[in-house]
Amino acid sequence: MKARRRVVTASGAAVPAKRRPTVRRIKPAIVPVTRRDGPTGGQLTGHAAGATSVRATGPAEGPSPAAAPIHEVDLGVDLGRGLVLRNPVLVASGTFGYGIEYGDVVDVQRLGAICCKGTTLRARSGNPTPRVTETPGGMLNSIGLQNPGVDAVVEKYASTWAGWQVPVIVNVAGESIADYVEVVRRLEGVPGIAGIELNISCPNVGKGGLQFAIDAEAAGAVTAAVRRATDLPLLVKLSPNVADVRPIARAIEDAGADALTAINTLSGIAVGPTRERPLLGNVFGGLSGPAIKPVALKVVYEVAQTVDIPIVGIGGVTELADVLDFLAVGAVAVQVGTAIFADPTLPVRLIDELGAECRRRGLDSHRALIGTALPKRATATSARGAEYRP
Amino acid sequence: MRLAGAELVESREILPGQWLQTYRAPDIIAGARAGQFVHVRAGDYSGLVLRRPFSINTMDLATGTLTIHFRVIGRGTAWFTFLRPGDRIEMLGPLGRPFEVDPRSRHLLLIAGGLGMAGVRSLTDEAIRGGRQVTLLFGAATARDVYPSSLLPDEVEYVVATDDGSMGHHGFVTELVPEYEGWADQAFACGPLPMLRALARLAATRRDRLGVATLGRKRGGGRPAVAGSAAARRKAFLQVSMEQNMGCAVGACLGCVVKAAAGPPVRVCREGPVFAAEELDWAGGW
Numbered sequence: 001m002k003a004r005r006r007v008v009t010a011s012g013a014a015v016p017a018k019r020r021p022t023v024r025r026i027k028p029a030i031v032p033v034t035r036r037d038g039p040t041g042g043q044l045t046g047h048a049a050g051a052t053s054v055r056a057t058g059p060a061e062g063p064s065p066a067a068a069p070i071h072e073v074d075l076g077v078d079l080g081r082g083l084v085l086r087n088p089v090l091v092a093s094g095t096f097g098y099g100i101e102y103g104d105v106v107d108v109q110r111l112g113a114i115c116c117k118g119t120t121l122r123a124r125s126g127n128p129t130p131r132v133t134e135t136p137g138g139m140l141n142s143i144g145l146q147n148p149g150v151d152a153v154v155e156k157y158a159s160t161w162a163g164w165q166v167p168v169i170v171n172v173a174g175e176s177i178a179d180y181v182e183v184v185r186r187l188e189g190v191p192g193i194a195g196i197e198l199n200i201s202c203p204n205v206g207k208g209g210l211q212f213a214i215d216a217e218a219a220g221a222v223t224a225a226v227r228r229a230t231d232l233p234l235l236v237k238l239s240p241n242v243a244d245v246r247p248i249a250r251a252i253e254d255a256g257a258d259a260l261t262a263i264n265t266l267s268g269i270a271v272g273p274t275r276e277r278p279l280l281g282n283v284f285g286g287l288s289g290p291a292i293k294p295v296a297l298k299v300v301y302e303v304a305q306t307v308d309i310p311i312v313g314i315g316g317v318t319e320l321a322d323v324l325d326f327l328a329v330g331a332v333a334v335q336v337g338t339a340i341f342a343d344p345t346l347p348v349r350l351i352d353e354l355g356a357e358c359r360r361r362g363l364d365s366h367r368a369l370i371g372t373a374l375p376k377r378a379t380a381t382s383a384r385g386a387e388y389r390p
Numbered sequence: 391m392r393l394a395g396a397e398l399v400e401s402r403e404i405l406p407g408q409w410l411q412t413y414r415a416p417d418i419i420a421g422a423r424a425g426q427f428v429h430v431r432a433g434d435y436s437g438l439v440l441r442r443p444f445s446i447n448t449m450d451l452a453t454g455t456l457t458i459h460f461r462v463i464g465r466g467t468a469w470f471t472f473l474r475p476g477d478r479i480e481m482l483g484p485l486g487r488p489f490e491v492d493p494r495s496r497h498l499l500l501i502a503g504g505l506g507m508a509g510v511r512s513l514t515d516e517a518i519r520g521g522r523q524v525t526l527l528f529g530a531a532t533a534r535d536v537y538p539s540s541l542l543p544d545e546v547e548y549v550v551a552t553d554d555g556s557m558g559h560h561g562f563v564t565e566l567v568p569e570y571e572g573w574a575d576q577a578f579a580c581g582p583l584p585m586l587r588a589l590a591r592l593a594a595t596r597r598d599r600l601g602v603a604t605l606g607r608k609r610g611g612g613r614p615a616v617a618g619s620a621a622a623r624r625k626a627f628l629q630v631s632m633e634q635n636m637g638c639a640v641g642a643c644l645g646c647v648v649k650a651a652a653g654p655p656v657r658v659c660r661e662g663p664v665f666a667a668e669e670l671d672w673a674g675g676w
Contacts, residue, residue, distance in 0.1 A: 094643060095637075095638065095642060095643060096642055097638075097640075097641060097642030097643070101638070101640045101641045101642040101660075102640055102642065103391055103640070104391070104392075105391060105392070105393050105482070105640075117642075117644070123654065125654045125655055126644060126647065126654075126655060129634060129635070129646075129647060129648070130634070130635040131635065131644070131645045131646075131647070132440075132635050132636070132637045132643070132645035132646070133635055134438065134439060134440045134466070136437055137437055137439065138439055139439055139440055139637070141637065141643070141645060143643065143644050143645060146644045146647065146654065146655060148654070289439045290439065338439055339439070340638070340642075341439065341440055341441060341637050341638045341639075341643070342431055342438075342439055342440060342441055343431070344393065344482070344640075345393065
């Protein structure tokens with residue numbers, strides 16, 4: 001089963017042209033900029049990739065939204081390899097447990113997808129406390145990947161997930177490439193597991209504790225190894241704690257990832273009330289929440305111009321405007337994380353609000369909202385970070 | 391667990407920097423038990439991204455109200471003091487697991503340190519309703535921080551210790567425990583970690599020191615209850631209500647854990663906040 005796939009090297013030298021998905025162009029080939037502002041709006045027919053069919057319709061042409069209101073809005077998102085979400089609102093890893101904790105308070109079946117708590121090969125007991133603290137406009141956490149290990153996760157939750165309508169994406173973490181590969185092997189073929197999201201912001205024990213996510217070669221290598229090990233849809237979560245995220249995103253794309261998640265938390269510390277030591281038990285924590293939204297938007301904006309695979313935006317989504325912002329800079333979907341703690345029903349409400357917003361604008365899909373804030377390009381093919389080629 | 395609106399009925403500063411607020415929240419307190427808590431959203435949504443957990447201090451099913459008791463320690467807690475009667479906020483609750491009182495226990499010893507009063511306060515009401523005798527040992531730094539006895543039911547025997555001797559016993563509240571532990575069938579505590587640690591040590595050696603049998607254990611018969619189960623906690627002499635920085639409060643984020651005597655760290659919001667003392671690892675730093 002695994003042998004038939006071509007080995008994709010981290011450098012991307014042997015990327016087979018056929019690997020490119022055919023229908024998942026996330027950036028409109030021609031963005032109808034100026035003329036979209038007419039009363040009817042621009043009509044993006046079908047996928048934006050159908051470059052020839054994309055054109056703006058003048059006010060005189062086409063039905064007006066008021067005369068022919070669109071009732072059905074298609075919020076579906078294709079993340080590749082068969083992972084099709086009913087809507088573009090996911091819940092972020094670590095903020096929603098295994099999907100069962102919020103019980104009756106949240107209608108989980110309505111979510112686009114659930115990214116479960118970070119899962120490792122063996123059980124981990126996590127970091128010392130305090131593990132979380134509030135910061136201005138955000139929070140710091142250093143849970144330390146406490147989890148019961150992949151086998152226990154599969155045993156405890158997979159059968160429940162298999163009965164769900166909502167896809168569950170298992171977030172996978174590891175300390176070595178072998179760890180990641182082994183976790184993914186044990187998830188392969190398990191009913192109820194719809195995809196993998198790689199948390200590569202973990203120290204690579206084999207490389208002196210350097211994070212996979214901050215080095216293009218390491219990020220590509222771990223992605224390629226996991227790609228060889230599984231047929232499951234594969235998302236890789238980018239870290240913002242790097243000087244330039246683009247070569248890393250490219251390496252991950254070339255290594256065969258189906259989609260990218262951007263971003264993971266920013267590294268930070270808080271000081272304890274007595275000023276005698278940092279507050280968190282682990283000293284360092286990951287910053288999340290509205291405070292990091294501009295950083296997340298920047299990463300999505302850059303990566304969207306670098307790769308052709310879909311990007312799931314995450315970082316400080318607390319209201320519909322944030323969702324629209326992430327879509328505008330090129331994300332095809334968003335994850336809601338920290339905001340769930342304050343408002344568990346937010347993700348489901350955002351789905352409704354996004355649908356209503358599309359209806360209000362006379363759109364039959366949210367696709368027309370994707371990439372509108374990206375620099376306009378004359379051709380359909382992106383430069384795909386050509387400047388980084390040797 | 392429910393998500394419901396709550397309307398502020400009354401708000402007052404009962405001690406310097408400490409507030410007691412009454413909210414009408416009938417949906418939240420329906421079925422709630424002593425020891426459980428609510429997770430409340432502060433209103434400045436842009437800056438404060440986390441809810442605040444508060445023990446349910448008292449409950450009144452007749453009026454559908456509950457009270458919370460808190461100290462102002464930052465912008466979030468300060469925000470609550472700006473609310474006026476009639477203002478509405480949103481609560482998630484009841485959360486966590488309650489105190490487990492053995493049906494045969496007649497004498498309950500409650501030990502509270504400082505704001506830990508909020509953790510055990512509702513148990514006084516529940517115990518007295520159940521016809522039990524309650525002795526409440528309370529420790530504070532000075533007399534001005536001592537919880538007013540007027541806010542306690544008349545039936546409670548209230549014994550105070552202050553660190554500076556300005557009221558009651560001069561010293562730690564834990565020093566009062568040996569006097570009562572022979573009388574008590576069960577003990578319930580909430581307060582600073584050093585206090586709970588000292589109490590856990592006392593409870594662990596209680597059997598040897600007093601030569602008493604562990605409560606409710608059938609001689610040579612019956613299956614031992616699973617550690618952490620309600621049945622096992624009912625048989626424990628000491629139950630403690632733990633505090634920890636909290637994220638989600640429903641068990642999803644694993645932010646609020648404490649070290650367990652065996653197995654992975656346990657969640658204060660889900661397995662707790664009430665634990666039998668022997669479930670936890672008191673030697674560790676966290």
